[in-house]
Amino acid sequence: MRVLVLGNSHAATVRLGFAAIGSAFPDVRLSFWGLPGAAFTKARVRRDGQLAPDAGDLPSLRKVSLWNEAESIDLTLFDRIFLVGLRHGFRPALQLMRRLHPLDWGRKSGVTGVSEGFLRASVRGLIDASLAEQAARTPFDARFAAMPAPYPGTPVTEDGPLHEAVTAAIAAHPRAQDLLQLYEAEIRAAHAAHGLAFVPQPPDTVAAPFLSHARFLADPDRDGRHMNAEYGLAAFAALMAHKPPIKEIDHAMGS
Amino acid sequence: MAASPYDGLDARAFWRTAVASRGPGRLRGLYDPRFPITRDMPVFTAGSCFAQHVHRALKAAGYKVIETEPAPEGVPEDVAARFFYGTFSARYGNIYNPRQFRQLLEEVAGTYSPGHRVWSRGARFYDAIRPNVDPGGYANAKAVGLARADHLKSVAAAIARTRVVVFTLGLTETWEDRASGAVYPTAPGVIADPPAGADIGFLSLGHDEIVADVRAVLAHLRRQHADMKLLLTVSPVPLVATAGGGHVLVASTAGKAILRAAADTLMRGDQGIDYFPSYEIITNPAAKGAFHASNLRSPTPKGVSVVMNQFMAAHQTYETGPVRAPDEGPKFNAAAAATDDEDDNAVICEEMMNDPGLMPARDRAGAAGGGAG
Numbered sequence: 163m164r165v166l167v168l169g170n171s172h173a174a175t176v177r178l179g180f181a182a183i184g185s186a187f188p189d190v191r192l193s194f195w196g197l198p199g200a201a202f203t204k205a206r207v208r209r210d211g212q213l214a215p216d217a218g219d220l221p222s223l224r225k226v227s228l229w230n231e232a233e234s235i236d237l238t239l240f241d242r243i244f245l246v247g248l249r250h251g252f253r254p255a256l257q258l259m260r261r262l263h264p265l266d267w268g269r270k271s272g273v274t275g276v277s278e279g280f281l282r283a284s285v286r287g288l289i290d291a292s293l294a295e296q297a298a299r300t301p302f303d304a305r306f307a308a309m310p311a312p313y314p315g316t317p318v319t320e321d322g323p324l325h326e327a328v329t330a331a332i333a334a335h336p337r338a339q340d341l342l343q344l345y346e347a348e349i350r351a352a353h354a355a356h357g358l359a360f361v362p363q364p365p366d367t368v369a370a371p372f373l374s375h376a377r378f379l380a381d382p383d384r385d386g387r388h389m390n391a392e393y394g395l396a397a398f399a400a401l402m403a404h405k406p407p408i409k410e411i412d413h414a415m416g417s
Numbered sequence: 418m419a420a421s422p423y424d425g426l427d428a429r430a431f432w433r434t435a436v437a438s439r440g441p442g443r444l445r446g447l448y449d450p451r452f453p454i455t456r457d458m459p460v461f462t463a464g465s466c467f468a469q470h471v472h473r474a475l476k477a478a479g480y481k482v483i484e485t486e487p488a489p490e491g492v493p494e495d496v497a498a499r500f501f502y503g504t505f506s507a508r509y510g511n512i513y514n515p516r517q518f519r520q521l522l523e524e525v526a527g528t529y530s531p532g533h534r535v536w537s538r539g540a541r542f543y544d545a546i547r548p549n550v551d552p553g554g555y556a557n558a559k560a561v562g563l564a565r566a567d568h569l570k571s572v573a574a575a576i577a578r579t580r581v582v583v584f585t586l587g588l589t590e591t592w593e594d595r596a597s598g599a600v601y602p603t604a605p606g607v608i609a610d611p612p613a614g615a616d617i618g619f620l621s622l623g624h625d626e627i628v629a630d631v632r633a634v635l636a637h638l639r640r641q642h643a644d645m646k647l648l649l650t651v652s653p654v655p656l657v658a659t660a661g662g663g664h665v666l667v668a669s670t671a672g673k674a675i676l677r678a679a680a681d682t683l684m685r686g687d688q689g690i691d692y693f694p695s696y697e698i699i700t701n702p703a704a705k706g707a708f709h710a711s712n713l714r715s716p717t718p719k720g721v722s723v724v725m726n727q728f729m730a731a732h733q734t735y736e737t738g739p740v741r742a743p744d745e746g747p748k749f750n751a752a753a754a755a756t757d758d759e760d761d762n763a764v765i766c767e768e769m770m771n772d773p774g775l776m777p778a779r780d781r782a783g784a785a786g787g788g789a790g
Contacts, residue, residue: 265555268563287492
């Protein structure tokens with residue numbers, strides 16, 4: 163089976179695990195194609211079917227040869243495509259959840275009370291916009307499965323250079339677990355609406371709502387977001403465990 | 418031979434020259450404002466679905482339109498609109514008649530408490546006075562109360578800043594709690610259901626009731642500012658359905674006639690009340706129906722544009738001098754404020770739900786798109 167891991171710097175962390183993945187999944191022929199976040203959001207499938215960087219964007223062109231074996235890639239060659247690392251408006255969504263509070267859950271002082279339905283719809287709107295843009299760049303089909311960027315590591319809640327105020331505030335929210343459920347329900351529904359299989363971050367890697375275990379960070383002293391090869395293997399395994407509809411696989415494999 | 422009183426009148430006084438021989442978008446002299454509405458005057462908007470166009474158009478044209486419940490920062494625009502953020506001066510939703518407006522102001526003032534304020538459907542709870550501003554309702558009745566308390570404060574804040582109210586009269590048919598006299602924008606069963614035992618019945622407001630309610634509204638507003646002005650319009654959008662037992666065309670015509678006559682009565686009796694003829698512009702015979710979408714109800718973007726250009730042109734007189742004809746005055750950008758969808762899905766109108774044929778069953782508990790009232 164030919165599998166492509168596609169995405170941004172978070173997809174690159176899966177590539178870190180390719181050696182271990184190769185051992186764990188000997189029948190899989192692994193490929194990777196990616197670009198750093200901003201450049202990846204400019205890459206799109208061209209008329210010839212090749213996914214390529216934005217030809218007018220110099221940083222994209224510089225990075226593409228550093229990151230990949232080929233400047234463009236033919237997505238039709240793969241049986242499965244794992245789209246990894248999209249953030250889907252994660253930060254704006256957290257900001258909304260910080261500023262707005264569902265009155266269905268009672269009053270919370272200092273924040274604007276809204277209906278839970280409104281908060282859900284707002285979060286969903288952000289995710290939908292992100293997915294629609296990605297779908298325009300890389301049209302989805304049954305071969306695709308997506309795993310969003312991992313939640314930041316727990317060090318981002320601590321004082322220090324990795325501190326992220328919004329994530330820390332949401333992680334400390336008294337209804338953090340409810341907010342996580344709300345967020346993940348909306349992200350799952352949005353993926354379904356776009357015909358894209360959604361695979362959540364492996365549960366074992368999640369330390370608390372919106373936070374990953376620090377032990378999965380690649381460089382926990384300097385980077386609170388990017389994960390290591392162990393995470394990459396766990397993420398890949400979760401993506402492989404997702405089974406697309408049989409009929410669609412047959413179609414994608416040309417039978 | 419004595420001169421006829423019609424001799425020497427302006428061309429606008431004659432149907433032949435003022436209507437029949439002019440294009441539908443080129444009517445002139447329809448509206449002589451009694452008082453200025455300048456871009457620095459805080460404007461409060463309310464009314465039926467058509468008033469959403471008015472609010473949006475005034476905002477797009479740079480008027481100081483009050484919004485005390487704007488869309489929270491970072492919320493996608495379409496989501497905010499679906500939940501009535503930034504649709505009117507506060508999130509009261511569509512106010513189809515002045516009785517509804519009056520009870521809102523009395524509720525804000527603490528002098529009136531509508532009965533059966535919370536309706537429900539399944540496990541969801543709705544603010545009966547504005548059931549469509551949160552299309553899926555709330556998880557519990559307490560949340561409805563909390564949201565309403567916040568909303569009433571926002572309405573009070575809006576009123577405190579207001580110098581002129583633009584109110585669009587939409588419908589005469591409504592639904593009333595027989596015990597408290599409260600009126601609701603939707604009938605029982607359309608979005609949600611009143612509590613068991615509630616006696617909610619059909620009410621058709623007449624001319625005198627409309628006049629009395631508008632006067633009560635203005636009296637309330639003038640307690641805030643004695644020189645408060647009120648600009649009335651009548652929605653050109655026909656009834657989507659009548660519960661009065663007759664034909665919808667007859668009922669709609671009667672309703673619009675009552676509202677139009679009430680506006681005239683009110684204007685004659687109070688120099689602080691004016692009337693803007695959006696109803697006439699959209700429905701005028703010269704348009705031959707062209708300002709109505711294919712459903713023969715919703716105004717087209719072009720129609721809305723013509724209405725707002727007439728308004729802007731008239732009020733330019735207070736800012737820049739002589740009156741300019743609408744086709745020569747500042748242009749209202751329809752694209753900024755209206756929709757290209759000829760069925761006008763940019764406005765949200767629960768009245769649409771009165772016609773089961775227009776609403777897929779799955780949507781009957783959700784937001785309704787489409788112009789009405």
